[in-house]
Amino acid sequence: MALIDEIASNHDYHLLKQKVYSNQLRCLLSLKPSQAVAKAVQTLKSNSARELARQFKLPVPLWARGYLARSSGKVRTSAVRKYLEQQAAHHGYASRIRPPVYKYRTTTPTTLASAHAWFDLTHHLVFSTQHRKGVFTSTAAQALSDYWLRIAIEGNFALDQISIVPDHMHLIVRIVPKTSTEEIALLLLNNGQDFISTNYPELLIECGLTQLWSNSAYAGTCGQTTTALLMKWLGSNE
Secondary structure, three states, X not given: OHHHHHHHHHOOOXXXXXXXXXXXXXXXXXXXXXXXXXXXXXXXXXXXXHHHHHHHOOOOOOOOOOEEEEOOEOOEHHHHHHHHHOHHHHOOOOOOOOOOOXXXXXXXXOOOOEOOEEEEEEEEEEEEEHHHOOOXXXXXXXXXXXXXXXXXXXXXXXXXXXXXXXXXXXXXXXXOOOOOHHHHHHHHHHHHXXXXXXXXXXXXHHHOOOOOEOOOOEEEEEEOOEHXXXXXXXXXXX
16 A cells, blocks of 8 residues: 555655555554654554545544554564573673672563553663673662662553673563653663662762763564564565
8 A cells, every 4th residue: 555655654654564454454664763653553544544535535434443563573572582591691791600690580571551552562672881881780780670670660661671781781671552662761771870870879980980871772673573574474465
């Protein structure tokens, strides 16, 4: 459907693939960290309904109220989880008597809900310290993780897994459709800066740092299937 492609382009969404059925539309979108899934869905549905109603006199409303949204990425979520579990060995900390490493993985994943949406939006975030200095001890890392878990409850997102070594950390985060990846990343970074500065200022002083984090972060999506597999499926005749 050329119309969906045009709407996506006009609103700076990258439409990777789409497939039209008699009763539904399936789209594979690449969004910027600042763009929320719920807003993208609303934009595509409202603009396409209005234009199709104008051209073909289709009934209004055209689309059902709800939608399904799932994330995908270069690798599956299971591969990201395995990578986080191996951080200590990967960076040479596992052989130390008291490795400065902290790992967390939930045993009871938080259930997230959003009105009129069924979703599974999982992200892999990576934060590094300023100049990649070894700031974190296992004690400070655990304290920060516990604090972030409380922030997640208040902010309506879920931290499923955290792996922290002295100079960087990996997180698996699940979000609701109305929230952008950028919003959650900034929330974690800003609260993390404040928490460490207030409770462990000596760690920053010892490393000669004026701030905790570097000025950039990594954010990627992952899911039960890979983006490449979804693109192949949407391009098939099935």
